[in-house]
Amino acid sequence: MTNDSQTSDTPSSPTKKVATDITPPRPEKIARKAPEVQKRDDKRELKAKAKEERMRLKSERSAARGKKNAEKSRAKQDKKIAQQEEKTQITKVFPSKTHWKYFPVMLRTWERRTLFAAGFLVAIGLVLAVIGAGRTYLTALPQNGGDYVEGVLGQPETVNPILLAKDADRDLAQLMYSGLMRYDSNQELQPDLAESYEVSEDGKNYTFTLRQDALWHDGEQVTADDIVFTVQLMKDPEVKSPRQADFQSVAVEKLDDFTVKFTLTKDAFVPFLRENTTFGILPKHIWQDVTPAQIPLADENLQVIGSGPFLFKQFRRDTTTELITSYELERNKDFYGQVPYLDTFTFKYYSNSEKLLSDFEKGRIDGIHTLSPAQRAALPENKLDNWNIMDLELPSYFALFFNQTKNEALKELEVRQALGASLDRQRIVDEALNGAARVTNAPILPSFLGFNPEVAGLEHDDAHAAELLDGAGWTLNEGNSFRTKDDQTLTIEVVMPDHDPFPRIAGILTEEWEALGIEVNIVALDSALLRTERIRPRNYQTLLFGQSVAHDPDPYPFWHSTLREDPGLNLTSYKNPTVDDLLETARKEANEDERVRKYVHFQNELAEDLPAIFLYIPTYTYALDTDVKGVDMNAVTFPSDRLADANFWYRNVKWRPAPQEESEEATEASTESDVVTESEATEERTTDEPTEEVAADEETSEESTSIEEEQTEPSPNEES
Template identity: 40%
Template sequence: MIEKLTLALYWVKNSLIKLYNFLDLPNKLEIRTALISFNPRSRMILSGVAILFVISSSLLFWRLNHSIVVTVAIPGGSLTEGVIGSPRFINPLLAISDTDRDLVMLIYSGLMRVGTDGKLIPDLAESYSVSKDGLVYRFKLKDKIYWHDGQTITADDVVFTIKRATDPQIKSPKRADWDGVEVKKINPREIEFVLKRPYSYFLENTTMGILPEHLWSKVAVESFSLNKLNVEPVGSGPFQFNSTKKDSLGVIQTYNLTAFADFALGEPHLKAVDIHSYSNTDELLADYSLGKIDSFGAISPEKAKSFNQNKIVKIPLPRIFGIFFNQNQNRVFTSKEVRQALDLATDKKAIVTKVLAGYGEVADNAIPPSSFGFTLEGSDAVYDPTAAKALLAKAGWKPGTNGVLQKKISISKKETRLETLSFSIFTSDVPELKAVAEMIRDQWSKIGAKVEVRIFEASDLNENFIRPRKYDALLFGEIVGRHPDPFPFWHSSQRLDPGLNIAQYTSLTADKLLEEAREAVDEKTQLTKYRLFQKEVAKDQPAVFLYSPYYLYLLSNDIKGAKFPAITNPAERFTSIYKWYTNTDRIWRFFASNKNIIKK
């Protein structure tokens, strides 16, 4: 930078001398002779004019300089982050823990990457195209892109990675994303994917990290999960593996990563990232208080209240929590008036305030507020327990001797039975969910419902109640996604295990809208289908939607340039880490790279 500035000043000086000579202006001797010939009064006037000229020129130069000088991010600084748990599989095909995924995001690159606005941008890819029928996706790789070991990235790496992802022996969590997708190499820089049917969310799959074929092709499939490359990875992402520190038992405690100069989207500003692993939150917080780490994520709302709020970053999560009614298990929920009344009797804002400490958003429909396609149209979410009581009374529900609402139900012309507004809420043994369930129980009891809260360990709840659909009402969370696909959660074909339609919702209209949204190749059509789908869900009220939480991330104030879209998993907080910086400089605009200029 200094060399460029010196050369520029030298060029300006020579140019001014040449211009002076070209205009045949007086030399030094001629100027000195002229000044001597002036009388004292004239010299004083001339001196005043000269002083004014110097002052005005200086001001003009200062303003000109100020207008062309920009602040830029420059290399330097580092991030030291604490995480819970040691990594096992720093491999995009095998990563299962949050720590695994964090390091995968830092070390690997996919064809596409999530941008700071939440939209997908090319990463290893230079460009891509989609056929009119939505079945063929063709990608062209950037020229001169490299692995951390210096080898060139080619189409062979992409094809190899997808084939390994779909190999049943690998048992990759990503396998379902690529089943039925044909991948083929067109030339060293082009790859083609062929789908069996249009799938509008396919591009999201291409954010998966790509593996280096020249290293992994030497690894037998049966030992894929045991190879050293899973803990000493070679990728093409913004940071590369440098070293580890282990404890006395050989357990890795720290990963040191350094900036990769040839990263496809440009060399990161931060020079290093250190990831410190802890066995529990207490140990992590102890080291934070000692200044050994300067950032960490997944803070509980309760703990977040005790930290400097200027350091807490609230990142939207495309997740939605609600109480899903099982009409097949408890017939009281077959009454639409009951479902609507329970929604009216739910103080969602109080739940967000008290249980989440304000770190979340009220949810009123099947798509979270931070997700593509969200709309409030058709949702009349208000907290009105008086209206809830009136609605139930109009439907024939009356208080019994114990205050619980009852209703006579006709079984035949001569026979009736007495139905009680009583049911159980099932949820997992998570402090947040337990607190929410108890709040809702108290709110619903005020309109005459008898509610029992049943708490289970997560695996027990899943295996013995969710999978066989043996629950009255289920307090649960759904990870819908940034660009959501509600199909698995709401299509009638997904009512039974392993489907995720836990409300066992059935609607021919909703089914058709979900199918059409999945196959739509343009966002405008998808938005229309999602809007109509949410209106249908709001009309049928198969669940009481409660809230969408924030991911809470404590980040040092020294880190600048960090922008966060809605994230589908915690690791995506690092998706734009190559833009983060700590150090800045001020230089003339024409010396600055546009991507390094800090916009105010």
């Protein structure tokens, strides 16, 4: 059969006749494949089955992992839910941060105040507990380092142990020089340069063996030659040492390089060991080329070479006034005793107390050399806790010394008695000294051998004073303010230092004497002028001044007639043969009872002659910052004695655990082993004044460029 028209899904194409085979294929030929094709198909089928198996296994593993993860997720969710439930329970007990934020708002005012006070007390208790625990289980050991600056009213002049006359000079000498013996902070005599000493049975020979580790600040060794040289200088009249009389009858000799012997050439002097062995020793190799007359003017008086615990570093001068404004010392690392803890010890000098107190309050200085009653009253109460203020009674007295050779009226006993009777000494103590003193009637003071409280004193009695003057012919005529006699007015000139408290004392005595009809002229001088122009030439009628008794009550230097002229210390030109004999025999009397009897007799003679009006015994007040530790001051004879153990003062400490049980000896030993550690020096202090600086080992001075503040009223506080 022929099919002429045939449809097709393909695009139409030009008509073409094709021959068609309509013979059916053979069955066996259709079902049968070639071997190569069959093999290929089998391989494909195997691969398909393997793939299907892998997919099945992968699906099973994935299902297993999903199940495991689901279990973990459920466990984690359960745990989170449990934690949330626990947190919810805690939140129900303790407020959240948000709740605490609004807590103060919910309280009433009194509740807030109560809660604050309770919290404050708890905090204070915790702090105190920590501090208490620290003090209980820790101990502080002094360490090297730190500086100390002390304010002084006045300035130094001659830092020479054989010429000392001012407190400012004594302070520096105390720190830079050494003696054969020394007084400690309890005023007990201790060996210093002397390693040992022997006293002969008759009390006339004193032999000292020197320690061999003592060095001068320039490295030279201290020997017996230095001791002999110093004593010979003091005895030389050209030097004019205030101690010349103390060694006039003393011979000194060198036995060997480290042994020296003193021999009293006349009589034994009982107080010799206490009074004549503590003077500072000068280095012979420094001073031997200076003539005796030039010694008071030598540069070495300020650029000191000594053997004490501190050595000279530098001093500064005001470039305008040439006054010394500061003097700096530093630790002597080669000192034979306790090496100082402090790096530097500086004295800063002031011309007026206002600037001194101002710097103390502002912390520019750490201490005040001497705090007068007026200065102490001016200290702010709110700062007293920061200062350590010590009050000690000085073994000294202040008096009105009469020079009868300069005023004819003063030669009359009745006039001197009237002056004493009209003066209210207790008022002086209460008003001029703010109670920081006590009245005295004699030059031998309480606690000293020979003190007699029954010595006749001057009772305040204006009526009796007027009777005495009337009886002496000094009458107060109508219309006159002052008493006269033979057309001569009764006039008294009083010379005194110009610093506190003397002007206030002068105000009281002027008021009381003028009320009696006595004309009073007050002459107040700077201490340097007072000494050079008035005291040394004895150019005064009445002198308001003080005298220090030293460590022994021996009044010989102040009242024996041979010491009426400079450099003697008899300020009244007093001469009484009976008194001279009593003083001469008492100082060589070994029997204390007999010595007391002589001193009582001496005081009675003095009360009858009345060469002076004894006023008061002063109280010495010293102030320093509480940060300065190791200050142990129980007694002083001179204000400079406060520095007797300054090498033990410290500012730096190291803390260590305190042992539960420790003997005093073990504690001291451990302290000595620990104090040698060096610590860094504290910040260097600066000065406000324009200064000229003189340093150790320098020949020329170096000027500072800072600005001078106040230098107007020099007024050193001192005693004769």
